[in-house]
Amino acid sequence: MTQAILGLGSNIGxxxxxxxxxxxLISKLGTNFKxxxxxxxxxxxxxxxxxxxxxxCVLEVNFSPWEFFDxxxxxxxxxxxxxxxxxxxxxxxxxxxxWGNHVFNTPNLILPHxxxxxxxxxxRPLIDLLPELIHPVTKKTIYExxxxxxxxxxSMRRI
Numbered sequence: 369m370t371q372a373i374l375g376l377g378s379n380i381g382x383x384x385x386x387x388x389x390x391x392x393l394i395s396k397l398g399t400n401f402k403x404x405x406x407x408x409x410x411x412x413x414x415x416x417x418x419x420x421x422x423x424x425c426v427l428e429v430n431f432s433p434w435e436f437f438d439x440x441x442x443x444x445x446x447x448x449x450x451x452x453x454x455x456x457x458x459x460x461x462x463x464x465x466x467w468g469n470h471v472f473n474t475p476n477l478i479l480p481h482x483x484x485x486x487x488x489x490x491x492r493p494l495i496d497l498l499p500e501l502i503h504p505v506t507k508k509t510i511y512e513x514x515x516x517x518x519x520x521x522x523s524m525r526r527i
Contacts (some may be wrong), residue, residue: 404493
């Protein structure tokens with residue numbers, strides 16, 4: 369079994385419900401499923417869009433990362449993710465963030481997710497679940513990574 373860590377986000381429709389439905393479907397893919405509290409935050413790096421609701425979930429799985437990515441992509445499609453343009457508003461976005469302590473750098477898969485360290489909307493909810501988790505590339509804990517950026521961002525609120 370491998371520990372998979374995922375980021376969930378939604379900024380259209382019933383955002384909380386979108387996260388809950390996605391997390392329910394994801395929980396069926398493995399065992400020991402846990403989800404962080406929900407956080408609301410401003411969209412970063414996008415054109416003007418509605419605020420996001422974000423969470424992080426963790427579970428143990430028996431898939432390869434590529435198989436698991438196919439499963440999460442299927443959930444996104446089922447819940448209405450529309451890729452009309454890059455960073456378009458979305459009912460659900462599921463990012464595979466980490467795959468145990470493994471590092472992958474292939475044309476189709478980069479893990480850990482290359483932008484974890486600058487995403488407050490990933491780090492803050494992940495602190496609720498695994499604050500002492502060590503990032504396999506930076507060798508910093510999630511808490512340390514969050515402290516490196518929290519004074520820069522600080523636009524989140526727990527809901």
